[in-house]
Amino acid sequence: MVFYTFDPMEKETTIFGIRAIIEAIKSGENIDKIFLQKGLKGDLFTELEQLIRQERLNASYVPFEKLNRLSKKNHQGAVAQIAPISFYDIEDLVLNVIESGKTPLFLLLDQLSDVRNFGAIIRTAECTGVSGIIIQKKGGAPVNGDTVKTSAGAIFKIPICKVDHIKDAVFHMQASGIKVIAATEKTDNTIYDVSFNEPCAIIMGSEGKGINPSVLKVADEKAKLPILGEIESLNVSVACGAFLYEAVRQRRL
Template sequence: MENQTQIFGIRAIIEAVNAGETIDKVFLQKGLRGELFSELEALLRKQGVNSSYVPIEKLNRLTKKNHQGAVAQISPIEFHDLENMVLNVVESGKTPLFLLLDQISDVRNFGAIIRTAECTGVDGIIIQKKGGAPVNGDTIKTSAGAVFKIPICKVDHIKDAVFYMQASGIKVIAATEKTQNTLYDVSFKEPCAIIMGSEDRGINPSTLKVVDDKAKLPLLGDIESLNVSVACGAFLYEAVRQRLD
């Protein structure tokens, strides 16, 4: 895969994790067993490394090498620390605008969102360690390189970021259809963070309970939802419009 470093082989991945490599995701062969494979599984759980179980055909497409049932993707970027990122923006005197992505799973959606975020002056993107799309060659291509221009950080759970934002004086706004407010009823002029939910289930219900505000897009046609990257663009440009007024 272009613009991406891979590690293949169970022992090699174990050593890479123990060495502190920035591993974005590990693909494991579905149904594989063995002592060493179990050791890798336990290590990935302990370190909170994003992983998924896939058919062997998927692994064979990722690499022609002898992968032994495991292929890891090394992130092409260094992830930022949440507290340092927020503190730097707050201390800069800017009005913060952050983007929280609750397990966006499609790499092309992820890349398109990063591109729009960079174009709209977003100060940082927060993603969850598990369940989301990796930063890989497709992400880089779809983002038009924006992935290298905007800080991205990972947290154990999106709620961790919500609570930290709120403690830092940053209002958290959820993009969800579970509200009567449209995005035109909500103020984005003050420091704020917008949460976008995953393609299939939206924002986690437990996260929705702790946000400061909710907003939806008015949909005038028969289709009940927009692609998440398109919806994200609408929210971000409404924030830009309000801040330019």
């Protein structure tokens, strides 16, 4: 039996207990992230770790105190969160968007870590007609109740895909005739120097490190926002909004 708690206001399910999580994984539950107690040992715990690696699930090792905050139940050193949405297959999504006749506009998020930024970006993406959002399976912000709240429910209205690595998404976009534009300060081009009128995908990087250099290297074009003040950078959700609305502006001309 799988033991879990459900908060209908947050649309988030939390599974607690090592055996319960093992059963949930084997039954195909849409698990978004697993939190494991640092330093925990035992045969059952080892089995869970092996299953996580086998299924390439997103897991973090955390102190016992954090697990207590995640679940008030007897979690046995393991807590898992089930995503409130079903994820799309990137190949199916891209093909469906192309066949729809609309000019594709995708958003690739390279290990964005702050769930509030993530939710805010989802909300803006839905408002600007983004075709879909692609995130990495590991290392990014979880898709949980906080994401639902900060997205103002937009998370249920826009397709989201998970890939092993953002580079996989970049290569698939390029193979599908979609130009990939990286949002980075490491360029002389501003958003007003690039065209968003053709099928394109915009990459936004993480809050601290920006876009991974290996991902940046394979982008078709790079663009930045003009900064007129003394602060060198903008919050990633604000920057993303500026990029998306420039795409909207160009496409309405």
